[in-house]
Amino acid sequence: METFVNRIDQVGVQERVARLFSRSIKKESKINALHTVLSMIDLTTLEGKDSPGKVKQLCYKAVHLHDQFPSLPSVAAICVYPTMVPIAKKALENTNINVASVATAFPSGMASLEYKLNEVKMVVADGADEVDMVISRGKFLRGEYTYVADEISAVKEACGKAHLKVILETGELVTLDNVRLASDIAMKAGADFIKTSTGKVSPAATPPVVLVMLEAIRDYYKKTGKKIGMKPAGGISKAKLAIQYLVMIKETLGQDWLHADLFRFGASSLANDVLMQIVKQSTSVYQSANYFSMD
Amino acid sequence: MNKREDIKKTYKLYIGGKFPRTESGRYIKWIDQKQSTQVNICRGSRKDFRNAVVAAREALCGWSSRTAYNRSQILYRIGEMLEGRRSQFLDELILQGSSKKEAEKEINHSIDRLIYYAGWADKYQQIFSRVNPVALPYFNFSYLDPTGVVSAIAPNDSSLIGLVSIIAPIISGGNTVVVLASEENPLCAITFAEVLHTSDVPGGVVNILTGHRSELIGQFSSHMDVNAIVYCGNETEEIKLVQENAALNVKRPIVYSDENWLDKNTQDPYRILNTLETKTTWHPVGV
Amino acid sequence: MKTKTKKTDWFYSPAPESTDHIQINRKNDLFIDGKFIQPKKGKYFKTINPANEQKLADVAEADQSDVDKAVKAARTAYDKVWSKMDPAERGKYIYRIARLIQERAREFSIIETMDGGKPIRESRDIDIPLVSAHFFYYAGWADKLEYAFPGKKAKPIGVAGQIIPWNFPLLMAAWKLAPALATGNTVILKPAETTPLTAMKLAEIIQEADLPPGVVNIINGAGKTGQALVEHPDINKIAFTGSTDVGKLIMKSVAGTGKKYTLELGGKAANIIFEDAAIDQAVEGIVDGIFFNQGHVCCAGSRLFVQESVAETVISKLKDRMESLIVGDPLDKNTDIGAINSKMQLDKIKMYVDIGQKEGALIHQSSCSLPEKGYWHAPTIFTDVSQSHRIVQEEIFGPVLAIQTFRTVDEVIAKANNTPYGLSGGVWTDKGAKIFQVSKAIRSGVLWANTFNKFDPTSPFGGYKESGMGREGGLEGLMPYVNLV
Incomplete structure (x- = not known):
């Protein structure tokens, strides 16, 4: 396992976040940022009451964000439960929007490895382009890091060509030291992306957690030359916060990561707030949610 | 019956826990008021002072890292030893012109002053340290740290109580000291060194020189490895010189003028503070 | 996974703080005895914006007679008003200054940045908030000094001459003024010659706060003005922040005069x-x-x-x-x-x-x-x-x-x-x-x-060895402005 321990000081991270978040993004840089944010969204629905109808509506929204503004980018992906993969896949035919499926007994991950691998194979067979797995937090917190790493490697293998996002569920890991260690383990074990949260545990993606994960990605890149992607998920519903995350990416990882190939927002309501900001920027009039389709 | 001849004491310097003669080989003839006794006192030189500062610097780390409880006990021990040798001080004080009653009083006060500062050694930190409620997620505390090597010009008009009143607060706070004894009344100073020497005070913590104030005051105040200077007296020119020379390395000049050392008003913990530095430490509070 | 086309690099657009509502006085007089007055010799020097070398304003240069006038005003204010005032009332004035600075924080930040060259992020987020925090903290000490020094009574020293540097102009003014005023001293403050403007704005606030005339006097000038202040016989206390070389000169200059002093000097941490x-x-x-x-x-x-x-x-x-x-x-x-x-x-x-x-x-x-x-x-x-x-x-x-x-x-x-x-x-x-x-x-x-360069009004600051003498901030920061009896 990792022999070099990367220690994290919580207050120092919070101060760095505050400093990054005090950047003032105005005018052209703001419009560019808003467009970039849209293109990075994994439009998500992960509810027990999800139905084919709901997923189809969401897929339509993904393609038609706001038709009054034809030049807008589409979102990066739709993120759904395994059983919804065929529906999403069909709805997004002939678009460049990916279908991401959560897997490995999402959100708890409390299942056998065999169960998890079967689930992964199933969603990949159904056409999922991306797989969002959860790590075994119980094992991690017991110090069974090898188990966690091996599980990720096995899932990665099961993914085949599909991209693997590894959800750390940082709200359950609690400390930033754990977040950093889990990030290092996940990347080494084969993650294409590391992702903060399921959205089912509070707190979800917090800025300090995202910063620590970005720094882990940067260090891993410096060491191996491999670019790992990042996906904060949960609790990101405002354009302002999303832009602040872009600042964080730019100043931590650089321009290369300012792209949907390497950065995603897992969000359900962020897109509309971004759209409202884009319209506001071009009309100078503050907007109302009533003028933007829910999904 | 044969008359027995007394063994006379040689008055030497006290440097680094040893009793050397002055390296200069010079002496000052000291004669009591009744012209009955004559003593050769070392006329300390700037090189003696230099050696004493080296000794004090070497002793600083050890002394300042002693526990406060230990420093307190050692100061108390000095008091015990002084009590045990009071007859010797009585003789010397009388020889230096005190009445027996005055001498008794001075010894009593000197012992009591040592006990007073012995008690402070493990308390001033509690009274004058603090936790500062900063408006940031940090734990912030200030505590007192010794200023370092202190040079001191002891009061001229008092032999024992003045010397004790200067030394005690300096070492109570964990500093080491090089002190120039009273030029007029030097006898008790060297005898007090013998008390120190038998009181578990590590060598170099207190160094005592005798000699001419006018010759040594420039060195005491200008030495670049001295962190503070205590001056006792009210000679305007001397005070000015000390304060000017202090500027060379920003040493802290502390001046005590017109003090009646027998008065209890001349003892308080603020005198310990005079040769202490406030150190403030910040540390984040987080997980 | 379907990959997306690359985009061009993302840069921050300029985001300048607007200065349209800021009023910089083109001509700044001396602030003595509660009034803005012209210097005796009528000499002014210019202060520039180091970011573009443009002149911002003219500032009065105080000579010996102006220093005399300021010291006299401070002495009278000390004797007649400030040292005699009920400490709780004294505190209220200082609270008032703290509040007025909070109200005008943006203005102060912008002027600090224009006159000194420091980023607006720092003057806005660090300097100016700490300025009001300092006044706020020490205001509350005014009527609590009996608890600060066990076994002793704290008495004011008298008239303090305070010389401050150009790196944190207004913050250093606050570090000096707040404890001096809280303990009942009156002050002549001399800002650095390259950064006088926020102190002159502070003079406006001091007027606005109805502080009795002469309690705070602010004069400008270079080393010579500072020297006149240090050497003035009716000053009881010097507080200086600046280079170790100048600190040593001050020590020499006040040697034998009985003046108290605190020095905040250089460092090489x-x-x-x-x-x-x-x-x-x-x-x-x-x-x-x-x-x-x-x-x-x-x-x-x-x-x-x-x-x-x-x-x-x-x-x-x-x-x-x-x-x-x-x-x-x-x-x-x-x-x-x-x-x-x-x-x-x-x-x-x-x-x-x-x-x-x-x-x-x-x-x-x-x-x-x-x-x-x-x-x-x-x-x-x-x-x-x-x-x-x-x-x-x-x-x-x-x-x-x-x-x-x-x-x-x-x-x-x-x-x-x-x-x-x-x-x-x-x-x-x-x-x-x-x-x-x-x-x-x-x-x-x-x-x-596990941190660096953090400051707080409650936290004592000051050096060992050649970095200075005395502490500013916290309870320790009261010590240099009182005589303990």
């Missing part, structure tokens, strides 16, 4: 990174330590010590981080590093950078471009240096860092203390016991463990 530190946060601490306020900070962490096992990582991360520092228009809200305060200071910094290179140290500078007009210096680090390099021994007071490596705890403590200065220090390790051991051993007045 060791910032020590152990191998078990939180490295990314330590790199931030290095950046805050040396590049905060363009390195114009007496407690700057200008000597970096990195344990050899992590030196390569730390230095490489530091170089990366330096690239993300935005150098430029101080009024831009995204600027990290503003203008050097004056041409004189810039020349001094450049001289030291030359010396460093001539001494054989390896220089590395961030690749930022510098504006044409104004005084600028790129963030600079030197590696391959040792204790005997001048850039390690002498205070540069600019964004220039000297990096050494070390192997053991004892070695680094010895090197850290191997300097005539002793203002501040930094230690970075995840191990609590090591923090206590090292911070105790470092001979300096402020020790930042």
